[in-house]
Amino acid sequence: MSDTPIDRVAKATPPSVASKIRGLSDRAIAWLFVLPTIFLLLAVNIFPLIWTINLSFTNFRANRPNREVDYIGLRNYERILTDEDIWLTMQATAHFLFWTIFFQVLIGFTLAWLINRKFKGNDLWTTLIVLPMMLSPAVVGNFWTFLYQPQIGLFNYGISFLTGIDPSSFQMIGDVTLAPWSIVIVDTWMWTPFVMLICLAGLRSIPDYIYEAAEIDRASQWRQFWTITIPMVLPFLMLAVLFRGIENFKMFDLVVQLTGGGPGSITELTSINLKREAFEKWRTGYASAYAIILFVTVFGLASIYVKALNKVKER
Amino acid sequence: MSEVRLSNLSKAFGETIAVDDVTMTIPNGALVTLLGPTGAGKTTILRLISGLEQPEGGDVSIGGRSVVDDTPAQRNVAMVFQQYSLYPHMSVQDNLAFPLRSPLLKTPAEEIERKVSEIAEVLRISHKMNNKATELSGGEMQRVSIGRALVREPTIFLMDEPLSSLDAKLRSDLRIELKRIQENLGATLLYVTHDQIEAMTMSTHVGVLDHGRLVQFGTPREIYENPVNLYVAGRLGQPRINVLPADMFAGAPAGADKMGLRPEHIQQGEGKGSMVKRIEHLGDQIRLHLTLDGHDVVTLSEPHSDLEPGDTVAIQPRNPLFFDASGVRIT
Numbered sequence A: 001m002s003d004t005p006i007d008r009v010a011k012a013t014p015p016s017v018a019s020k021i022r023g024l025s026d027r028a029i030a031w032l033f034v035l036p037t038i039f040l041l042l043a044v045n046i047f048p049l050i051w052t053i054n055l056s057f058t059n060f061r062a063n064r065p066n067r068e069v070d071y072i073g074l075r076n077y078e079r080i081l082t083d084e085d086i087w088l089t090m091q092a093t094a095h096f097l098f099w100t101i102f103f104q105v106l107i108g109f110t111l112a113w114l115i116n117r118k119f120k121g122n123d124l125w126t127t128l129i130v131l132p133m134m135l136s137p138a139v140v141g142n143f144w145t146f147l148y149q150p151q152i153g154l155f156n157y158g159i160s161f162l163t164g165i166d167p168s169s170f171q172m173i174g175d176v177t178l179a180p181w182s183i184v185i186v187d188t189w190m191w192t193p194f195v196m197l198i199c200l201a202g203l204r205s206i207p208d209y210i211y212e213a214a215e216i217d218r219a220s221q222w223r224q225f226w227t228i229t230i231p232m233v234l235p236f237l238m239l240a241v242l243f244r245g246i247e248n249f250k251m252f253d254l255v256v257q258l259t260g261g262g263p264g265s266i267t268e269l270t271s272i273n274l275k276r277e278a279f280e281k282w283r284t285g286y287a288s289a290y291a292i293i294l295f296v297t298v299f300g301l302a303s304i305y306v307k308a309l310n311k312v313k314e315r
Numbered sequence B: 001m002s003e004v005r006l007s008n009l010s011k012a013f014g015e016t017i018a019v020d021d022v023t024m025t026i027p028n029g030a031l032v033t034l035l036g037p038t039g040a041g042k043t044t045i046l047r048l049i050s051g052l053e054q055p056e057g058g059d060v061s062i063g064g065r066s067v068v069d070d071t072p073a074q075r076n077v078a079m080v081f082q083q084y085s086l087y088p089h090m091s092v093q094d095n096l097a098f099p100l101r102s103p104l105l106k107t108p109a110e111e112i113e114r115k116v117s118e119i120a121e122v123l124r125i126s127h128k129m130n131n132k133a134t135e136l137s138g139g140e141m142q143r144v145s146i147g148r149a150l151v152r153e154p155t156i157f158l159m160d161e162p163l164s165s166l167d168a169k170l171r172s173d174l175r176i177e178l179k180r181i182q183e184n185l186g187a188t189l190l191y192v193t194h195d196q197i198e199a200m201t202m203s204t205h206v207g208v209l210d211h212g213r214l215v216q217f218g219t220p221r222e223i224y225e226n227p228v229n230l231y232v233a234g235r236l237g238q239p240r241i242n243v244l245p246a247d248m249f250a251g252a253p254a255g256a257d258k259m260g261l262r263p264e265h266i267q268q269g270e271g272k273g274s275m276v277k278r279i280e281h282l283g284d285q286i287r288l289h290l291t292l293d294g295h296d297v298v299t300l301s302e303p304h305s306d307l308e309p310g311d312t313v314a315i316q317p318r319n320p321l322f323f324d325a326s327g328v329r330i331t
């Protein structure tokens, strides 16, 4: 006797209900309700995934649908994993991920900590700080290209004001060493408020009485920070990191607007790279394999991370 | 351990006057109990002593030195909070060790270990050492909270209803343990309770609070036998003191308006007849609810008495307490 959810629903349904709708058994009715959802799920999720896996073993090109398709085994995977350029792209992505998360957590937590000290007007400050997050990434990318302008850009002017370097002597977007940092700066500017909000929620969740007890137990401010504040905010912080990690792994719009992946392909993150392969070079089979590799990577990293997160929450 | 002195201490929260001009000395090595109904200002007094609250007026001195400008850490007091206030993300072990792990104290790890397990033994929470603080019952949390105070060597222990969540047996066991520890250490302890037995048996002194004011301060026997007014008389004694018009029986002194009768002030067998309304069997004693000329009187009787509702018992007072019209004690 099988015990699927549908069976259980059928068993739980009183006979009177079933008998009113004659001609169909309870099981049939249950299936009727579930089928549209199952169909939708198959159509938009499962089928494309399987089809992508299938394509990843072929040399199919979507711009030449009539050409004969050959199965080439693991050739696509082999080529991707041995491709220097792809490794560079991966490195650029890792660099971008690491530094954006690093700065956003550092600055976001500090801001949250400052805002959480009860001072006058901290609500106004919160609103002001959160503003960048509410803008569209395309708009942000666009106006930061102006800010980065060597001649008229405010960013270059600000740097020169602070350090005395000539503002037109460096180009944030055009320079090979500076360009990766230019996107890190903009993403940090835009998304630090998000991390701050989550940290603030964490800090506000710590009741005052815990600090009072620590005060009575003669713990210094420093010790209170490390033994109470940090451990109790940590689950929130890790959640913020997870959100930012997932978001930034698929980062596209902001960087396309800012640098377009350049100069050369220095700021070409995997998502941009993938899009090029799939929809500019039309190497559909190759791009499918690429997508599968990324999927497995992200899936693996995320599940390790979520395990760690759960462990921290249990503590 | 030190003497703690409160002089003209006052604290208000907006309109509410929580503590009103309290002057009280907690002698070195004494166990002082604060009695008072809910909202009387007991917790506020503890918080003022610990430094978590700043007084509006008056002074707190510990060991002869004014500490009003000191931080809680500088005052070196240990406190058992009414709502436990454990560190929720730490284990019981870590909660108990937290005060000892201060980098300033430089207590060796094995010393901490020894102290913590010793206290855990006394408080019967050794088997829960690895539980998180949130994975405990109310009574267990309360004992961890007591333990966190007892591992220390403070100037004064402040305990806010520390045994209130425990079952009757554990409560009476720990009452004796606490008293023993306090005596062994020669510790000064300020203790808040609603429990009559704790107040009477543990304390060297009792302070009775009414709306933030200290109404009477003395030994438990003084408070019980010589209350300064009706309010204090009503705080101790089970069943509660009976209040009757002073002229119900002959022999009231001049100016007396009310007469207070505790069960031991009521002699049965002679005097005015009263009707038995209800009988409560408490096991070791029997509580009689009587009506005397339209006034309710509650008193005790032998466990084996064969009285029944409707019977008549003759009663008369024996050395009762007399109060004037404003409730102040006369004799």
Ligand SMILES: Nc1ncnc2c1ncn2[C@@H]1O[C@H](COP(=O)(O)OP(=O)(O)OP(=O)(O)O)[C@@H](O)[C@H]1O
Residues within 6 Å of the ligand: B013, B016, B017, B018, B036, B037, B038, B039, B040, B041, B042, B043, B044, B045, B082
């Ligand atoms: N932080 C606060 N803000 C405003 N009012 C307060 C605050 N703390 C205490 N009060 C008020 O001060 C008065 C005394 O409170 P306190 O907590 O000292 O009472 P308590 O004697 O400990 O009562 P209980 O037996 O219920 O614990 C109460 O009226 C209370 O409402």
Ligand SMILES: [Mg+2]
Residues within 6 Å of the ligand: B042, B043, B044, B082, B160
């Ligand atoms: Mg209280």
